Amino acid sequence: MSRASNDMITWGMMLRKLPSIAKALPRVVKGLNVAxxxxxxxxxxxxxxxxxxxxxxxxxxxxxxxxxxxxxxxxxxxxxxxxxxxxxxxxxxxxxxxxxxxxxxxxxxxxxxxxxxxxxxxxxxxxxxxxxxxxxxxxxxxxxxxxxxxxxxxxxxxxxxxxxxxxxxxxxxxxxxxxxxxxxxxxxxxxxxxxxxxxxxxxxxxxxxxxxxxxxxxxxxxxxxxxxxxxxxxxxxxxxxxxxxxxxxxxxxxxxxxxxxxxxxxxxxxxxxxxxxxxxxxxxxxxxxxxxxxxxxxxxxxxxxxxxxxxxxxxxxxxxxxxxxxxxxxxxxxxxxxxxxxxxxxxxxxxxxxxxxxxxxxxGNIGFSNILNFENTIGFSLMSWALVEYAHDSCAPIRNSKGFMQKVGKGRQGLLLAKIDDKAPLDGYTDPQKTEKVVLHDVFEKGDRYFNTGDLLRSIGFGHAQFVDRLGDTYRWKGENVSTTEVENILLQHPLIAEAVAYGVEISNTNGRAGMVAITPAESLATLDFSELLSFARQHMPAYAVPLFLRVKVKMETTGTFKYQKTRLKDEAFDPRKTDGDPIYAWLPGSDTYVQITEQVLADIHGGKFHY
Incomplete structure (x- = not known):
């Protein structure tokens, strides 16, 4: 939270930007007319x-x-x-x-x-x-x-x-x-x-x-x-x-x-x-x-x-x-x-x-840009948007007792919603059903419609925001969005893998989230050939989607509705000290196999020895 408070935009900062604002204003007006x-x-x-x-x-x-x-x-x-x-x-x-x-x-x-x-x-x-x-x-x-x-x-x-x-x-x-x-x-x-x-x-x-x-x-x-x-x-x-x-x-x-x-x-x-x-x-x-x-x-x-x-x-x-x-x-x-x-x-x-x-x-139907050249911000948007409270387990926005969603305060992070109207129509997907899934109705008042971006932002004042993270089953690595479902489906084609749960984990000093998969072997851990498994993944996936970490589990925990407990898996990440004895394997840069993570390998990863 200290970084968020340091990045808050103050009146003094805005006053120092007055020459930039005066210079940009004619372009903003012309841009609105042209566009x-x-x-x-x-x-x-x-x-x-x-x-x-x-x-x-x-x-x-x-x-x-x-x-x-x-x-x-x-x-x-x-x-x-x-x-x-x-x-x-x-x-x-x-x-x-x-x-x-x-x-x-x-x-x-x-x-x-x-x-x-x-x-x-x-x-x-x-x-x-x-x-x-x-x-x-x-x-x-x-x-x-x-x-x-x-x-x-x-x-x-x-x-x-x-x-x-x-x-x-x-x-x-x-x-x-x-x-x-x-x-x-x-x-x-x-x-x-x-x-x-x-x-x-x-x-x-x-x-x-x-x-x-x-x-x-x-x-x-x-x-x-x-x-x-x-x-x-x-x-x-x-x-x-x-x-x-x-x-x-x-x-x-x-x-x-x-x-x-x-x-x-x-x-x-x-x-x-x-x-x-x-x-x-x-x-x-x-x-x-x-x-x-x-x-x-x-x-x-x-x-x-x-x-x-x-x-x-x-x-x-x-x-x-x-x-x-x-x-x-x-x-x-x-x-x-x-x-x-x-x-x-x-x-x-x-x-x-x-x-x-x-x-x-x-x-989507919204864009932000850092026109005024502040530090550490995506800038502001001319469209109508809001950051709302969300449930950490389901990633869904929360409604209050009146059935409406709740905005978060300045300095706090929330789920970004973008209003859908004549100024900001939602073109959506080729499949109308897919489009409807990302549209929220009756958000702040009856009849309004908002696009659910699935992204967390933080408000830092004067209409400016910071990007925090992506929600849901997609993570971003090497500048690409990786679908966990697609990774899971490919790995499940391997004859020695019975279950697979993919998610993104953070590595120190890198951007985005690296791919990690919890797998349950069809037979036993001893049957897995990690060189062959890596080769299989590299053959069937784009390079950015190949998992960097594997967690081998005897049995996969699920919720009462048979959903995998991804939140816990993400929190435990690739630290063997947190995984209840489940062995963790890593594909280290320059190698052609997964190797088991020891305390020394973990320290080397966190210490920046490997360049991902």
């Missing part, structure tokens, strides 16, 4: 915005990666060729196109082309394989898919389990695809080759996309179960792009955003790219994050802005100090999950002036 599209037939969204950015800065850099540097005019013409080709293939408004490409310009050009047609890009997680990938594809019933050469093998494994016509199964070479010399894999059509001679002018369809038209399906694990597809509409894309690009970051054509975040997530795709497009700024990307090359890339692209998640910042802090740490042009950064212990150190070491920490969910 507040009301007419249902007013053109807006990704394609429309990119065409306007191209008109403003045609020769300025739009996409940069490695030695590739494409101007706004070049990217727009490339996307137009693909869009015209898609139209000839019968792709039209409302059709779903699966996009399965790693971070590279081809991914963004494809998404832009799909948006110009009025179709919907299903942003498939490139870490997914096998049944998780089958589920994600079939969930949205795409009429077509675009597969990067680097992911052909992963898609080929599940291809027979999805109903997509071979004539609409497009391939994008894993290289500079404008030249496209590679041989096309059997059963695929080269998208770039097929669209090479199509017109370069803006298609008429890009002016026929409106605020309520879906732009992306962005997958989220939500609170339970396999991934759900959150609907991200063009109106919301415009609002996100404007709020972060103008109000929060004041992006200009001479700015460059450097983003190593996965572009199938909203932070990279909508916040970072959207901010760059709003400012007609450059957008530099990398296939995968590299701590050792991060600042070299920043200098190479002359980036003024970086996108982050908290874990990324910690990796950069863990790099050996260098004399040129402050030799960069970065003045602002935007992202989420930055912990207080890293916040001030990051600004000091790398010379970054403004950390625009944000809070948003791709499946």
């Amino acid at each position: 507040n599209v009301k007419q249902p037939d007013q053109p807006c969204g990704l394609g429309w915005s990119f065409e306007h950015a191209t008109h403003r800065n045609p020769d300025g850099p739009a996409l940069l990666q490695g030695e590739v540097k494409l101007s706004y005019a070049q990217v727009n013409q490339w996307a137009n060729r693909i869009a015209h080709y898609l139209i000839t293939q019968g792709i039209g408004k409302g059709d779903v196109v699966g996009v399965f490409i790693e971070n590279r310009p081809e991914l963004l050009v494809t998404v832009l082309a799909v948006a110009k047609v009025g179709a919907i890009s299903a942003m498939l997680n490139t870490s997914q394989t096998q049944q998780a990938l089958v589920h994600s594809v079939n969930l949205v019933e795409p009429v077509a898919i675009v597969v990067g050469g680097e992911l052909v093998e992963a898609y080929s494994v599940i291809r027979a389990q999805v109903a997509i016509d071979a004539a609409r199964t497009w391939w994008v070479a894993d290289q500079d695809t404008l030249r496209d010399p590679d041989e096309v894999p059997a059963g695929f059509i080269s998208l770039m080759r097929a669209s090479a001679d199509c017109p370069t002018g803006n298609p008429a369809s890009s002016q026929q996309v409106y605020l309520d038209d879906p732009c992306f399906y962005i997958y989220t694990s939500g609170t339970t179960g396999l991934p759900k597809a959150g609907v991200f509409k063009h109106g919301r894309w415009l609002k996100t792009s404007t709020v972060f690009g103008l109000v929060a970051l004041d992006m200009r054509p001479d700015d460059v955003v450097y983003c190593t975040l996965p572009l199938y997530h909203a932070t990279g795709l909508c916040v970072c790219w959207g901010s760059a497009i709003y400012g007609a700024s450059g957008f530099a990307i990398r296939r995968k994050f590299s701590a050792s090359q991060f600042w070299n890339d920043v200098r190479k692209y002359q980036a003024t802005t970086i996108g982050y998640v908290g874990e990324l910042c910690r990796y950069l802090i863990d790099q050996p100090p260098s004399a040129n740490d402050r030799d960069n042009a970065v003045v602002k950064m935007i992202g989420n999950g930055l912990r207080p212990g890293v916040w001030s150190e990051f600004k000091r070491r790398f010379g970054v002036n403004h950390i625009c920490e944000l809070y948003a969910a791709s499946d």
Whole structure:
């Protein structure tokens, strides 16, 4: 609680921010006007915005990666060729196109082309394989898919389990695809080759996309179960792009955003790219994050802005100090999950002036941003929200004797609820039943409706808040949401595991929660081969979802309603002194098996010997 009191915002702090407030106010007013599209037939969204950015800065850099540097005019013409080709293939408004490409310009050009047609890009997680990938594809019933050469093998494994016509199964070479010399894999059509001679002018369809038209399906694990597809509409894309690009970051054509975040997530795709497009700024990307090359890339692209998640910042802090740490042009950064212990150190070491920490969910209707550059806060939101009391065991909000929910006081943490109204509609999921599960009715008065974010926040004064933790059965690790149900279902396919309960646990000096699973062997502890078990998990799960800790139990305790006692398991975590004799095993960095945790191993983990 001491940190919370230290981070409370006072009148004195606000008075010192008056120059910042005066400077930001015109941007806030302009942003509200631009983002507040009301007419249902007013053109807006990704394609429309990119065409306007191209008109403003045609020769300025739009996409940069490695030695590739494409101007706004070049990217727009490339996307137009693909869009015209898609139209000839019968792709039209409302059709779903699966996009399965790693971070590279081809991914963004494809998404832009799909948006110009009025179709919907299903942003498939490139870490997914096998049944998780089958589920994600079939969930949205795409009429077509675009597969990067680097992911052909992963898609080929599940291809027979999805109903997509071979004539609409497009391939994008894993290289500079404008030249496209590679041989096309059997059963695929080269998208770039097929669209090479199509017109370069803006298609008429890009002016026929409106605020309520879906732009992306962005997958989220939500609170339970396999991934759900959150609907991200063009109106919301415009609002996100404007709020972060103008109000929060004041992006200009001479700015460059450097983003190593996965572009199938909203932070990279909508916040970072959207901010760059709003400012007609450059957008530099990398296939995968590299701590050792991060600042070299920043200098190479002359980036003024970086996108982050908290874990990324910690990796950069863990790099050996260098004399040129402050030799960069970065003045602002935007992202989420930055912990207080890293916040001030990051600004000091790398010379970054403004950390625009944000809070948003791709499946929600609310966003916060740290526009005024306070320390250790997600900032404030212009939407209507409340923090309410909740039950620690069920994670459900508590109602009082009158049937309404109870707000928590300033300085206390509570469950974040966001009001659903005309200003903040909830787009929800592709499955209406899934959407209804996150809507609360009659919260503070009869007839009102609120979105249950499933997240704990703390109010720190003057409308500002801090992120505390996630509730429910989803935890966050390596910047990814991990579904405990999905982890459990995969482990239960192993013939030697009878029961599995997954949850997240905290490791000192890391962000998020690491995966831990309590398992009951089908036979006995002696039958478990921990090397084989780790290999099995790594084969069937994305790297960030592989459990770092295992607890072996003879019998799993349940409640009277046969629910596993996850709260107790989380509290006892991976400390053998608290687990009533249950052996605990850890996958230590650099090893290929789980090893039993002794007092010395536990001390080494807590002491930071291992870099997770």
